[in-house]
Amino acid sequence: MQEKYQVIILGSGIAGTMLGTILAKHKVKVLIIDKGSHPKFAIGESTIPYTTFTIAGISELFDIPELHPANIRQKIAHTSGIKKNLSFAYHRPGQEQKKEEVTQSNSGVAELHFFRQDLDSYLLNVAIHYGATVKQNCSISDIEFSSDGKNVLITSQEGEEFLGSYVVDAIGYSSILAQKFNLRENPTHFKSHTRSLFTHMINVPYFEICVHSQKAHGMPVSFYEGTVHHLFDGGWIWIIPFNNHKDSTNPLCSVGLQLDARRFPKTDILPEQEFLEIVSKYPSISKQFNNAKAVRDWISIPQLQYSSKKCFGDRYCLIPNSYGFVDPLFSRGLASNCGGVKYLATLILEAVKDNDFSEERFQHLEQIYRKEIDLHDNLVYGAYIAFKDFELWKCWQGVWTIAEFINFFQIVITLTQLKDGNPNPFKKLDIVGPVQELNGFIKQAVNEMQQVETGNLSTEAAARNIKELLQQVDFLPEPLKFSFSKRFYKPSMLKLMEVAHWLKFNSTPQVKTYYENFNPYKFNQIVKEMAKT
Numbered sequence: 001m002q003e004k005y006q007v008i009i010l011g012s013g014i015a016g017t018m019l020g021t022i023l024a025k026h027k028v029k030v031l032i033i034d035k036g037s038h039p040k041f042a043i044g045e046s047t048i049p050y051t052t053f054t055i056a057g058i059s060e061l062f063d064i065p066e067l068h069p070a071n072i073r074q075k076i077a078h079t080s081g082i083k084k085n086l087s088f089a090y091h092r093p094g095q096e097q098k099k100e101e102v103t104q105s106n107s108g109v110a111e112l113h114f115f116r117q118d119l120d121s122y123l124l125n126v127a128i129h130y131g132a133t134v135k136q137n138c139s140i141s142d143i144e145f146s147s148d149g150k151n152v153l154i155t156s157q158e159g160e161e162f163l164g165s166y167v168v169d170a171i172g173y174s175s176i177l178a179q180k181f182n183l184r185e186n187p188t189h190f191k192s193h194t195r196s197l198f199t200h201m202i203n204v205p206y207f208e209i210c211v212h213s214q215k216a217h218g219m220p221v222s223f224y225e226g227t228v229h230h231l232f233d234g235g236w237i238w239i240i241p242f243n244n245h246k247d248s249t250n251p252l253c254s255v256g257l258q259l260d261a262r263r264f265p266k267t268d269i270l271p272e273q274e275f276l277e278i279v280s281k282y283p284s285i286s287k288q289f290n291n292a293k294a295v296r297d298w299i300s301i302p303q304l305q306y307s308s309k310k311c312f313g314d315r316y317c318l319i320p321n322s323y324g325f326v327d328p329l330f331s332r333g334l335a336s337n338c339g340g341v342k343y344l345a346t347l348i349l350e351a352v353k354d355n356d357f358s359e360e361r362f363q364h365l366e367q368i369y370r371k372e373i374d375l376h377d378n379l380v381y382g383a384y385i386a387f388k389d390f391e392l393w394k395c396w397q398g399v400w401t402i403a404e405f406i407n408f409f410q411i412v413i414t415l416t417q418l419k420d421g422n423p424n425p426f427k428k429l430d431i432v433g434p435v436q437e438l439n440g441f442i443k444q445a446v447n448e449m450q451q452v453e454t455g456n457l458s459t460e461a462a463a464r465n466i467k468e469l470l471q472q473v474d475f476l477p478e479p480l481k482f483s484f485s486k487r488f489y490k491p492s493m494l495k496l497m498e499v500a501h502w503l504k505f506n507s508t509p510q511v512k513t514y515y516e517n518f519n520p521y522k523f524n525q526i527v528k529e530m531a532k533t
């Protein structure tokens with residue numbers, strides 16, 4: 001008799017291993033198959049509070065302490081970087097970077113630049129610890145779904161067969177199920193059109209050494225302790241150091257260049273040469289790369305965007321990163337991916353309990369995935385247009401932080417509820433918070449950018465209009481908004497008290513309902529706990 005698994009997961013990256021862990025912990029017989037083996041390089045290194053708190057939510061909801069961000073940090077602290085901010089420096093060709101043209105967003109949450117090979121290996125071991133079976137170096141040649149709707153049969157190139165009741169595709173861009181069921185949208189419905197070149201480097205000195213001191217740029221946290229974004233008209237460069245704290249044993253730094261693919265179509269130039277050519281146009285960026293050296297081959301992705309018509313079907317489902325992707329900007333990939341895993345795991349556990357994997361049970365996921373990815377597309381689309389002009393970029397940073405803080409606040413409030421003994425606030429599949437209001441606001445802001453793109457509106461006029469839109473936003477507490485005069489957002493206990501005051505005295509009854517469980521002390525405590533090791 002062939003062994004039968006309840007769930008087979010294809011792909012053992014973050015999503016596959018987290019899902020495998022959750023299912024195994026809850027006594028589901030699960031198999032994880034990967035065509036490669038750990039440790040191995042993976043991209044997706046920079047986190048945001050939304051990522052960290054989503055992972056914390058998974059840890060709490062499914063009772064898996066090993067997934068708590070503080071415990072993850074302890075395991076991979078020496079090779080991962082610390083992240084206290086996202087910093088942005090605006091550049092013009094041939095000119096030194098102006099210190100007045102830097103901006104910053106600080107969450108107050110101690111986060112990480114994940115050195116993925118160590119994180120993914122750790123997560124694989126956690127999955128094994130809880131009872132998942134793992135098959136590495138296994139290339140799949142075929143997937144068949146039995147006509148009686150009961151079985152999924154996966155065959156490897158070596159002829160091995162694996163039988164399951166349900167299969168999850170956590171492969172990403174090359175998703176086998178998206179290919180098999182012709183799920184990809186071609187072309188994608190996204191507005192963003194970008195491409196990427198990336199690698200790991202050594203000898204990348206930090207911003208404050210070679211561009212401006214912290215005193216000069218005036219931001220509250222050093223760029224060194226976060227993800228640096230060098231912005232220019234047509235694209236941006238990320239610098240994600242793993243060596244930015246005293247306990248680091250990892251000299252590497254992740255570097256990536258993203259370009260608007262319509263303005264910079266891919267050519268035959270080698271990625272490293274293309275990177276150096278672009279960098280050489282910007283004197284202050286050049287300073288950070290004068291002695292830098294790639295320690296692995298550059299990877300070039302000619303089109304970052306992919307999307308799907310559907311994320312589920314009879315006996316199968318895709319995780320968000322198999323369903324679609326937009327761009328690394330704003331580091332939302334891991335957050336959406338882990339958020340999707342949380343919902344999917346909840347649905348699978350219920351399906352296993354009822355022994356009913358019918359596809360209708362999974363249809364809610366479509367709305368969840370779509371909402372996330374379309375929001376990201378809008379934010380990225382607007383940002384690449386905003387890169388034309390620093391004032392416009394500042395306004396777009398204001399737009400982005402509104403979306404970011406709504407996600408962040410909702411998830412921390414939910415975590416507070418869980419700690420207060422609410423049986424399962426995370427289990428709700430409803431999308432919470434001022435979703436309609438946010439969507440309406442983003443639509444208006446994107447409309448301004450579309451007019452800039454078509455040449456019907458100047459960047460100055462768009463900046464003015466977006467500033468007005470930002471002033472009208474009444475669904476995010478005023479103290480949480482990006483400060484145009486200071487060019488940064490910095491949280492504090494005082495700010496949280498101001499939020500509580502604003503909610504009590506200045507918000508509408510409807511807005512109050514979105515934040516009704518907000519308590520500044522508990523909120524602060526949870527954020528602080530996340531930093532504990």
Ligand SMILES: Cc1cc2nc3c(=O)[nH]c(=O)nc-3n(C[C@H](O)[C@H](O)[C@H](O)COP(=O)(O)OP(=O)(O)OC[C@H]3O[C@@H](n4cnc5c(N)ncnc54)[C@H](O)[C@@H]3O)c2cc1C
Nearest residue numbers: 011013014015034035043044045046171321328331333334
């Ligand atoms: C250039 C770039 C930069 C990014 N930067 C960020 C960032 O800074 N922050 C962020 O939050 N997100 C970022 N993302 C998104 C992020 O990479 C993904 O959300 C995340 O890594 C996906 O994790 P995963 O576990 O789903 O997939 P992966 O980590 O890609 O894992 C997929 C697994 O599937 C396996 N596999 C592949 N083919 C097969 C097959 N045929 N059969 C079986 N197994 C297979 C692979 O070996 C791999 O182990 C970035 C994405 C890109 C493209």
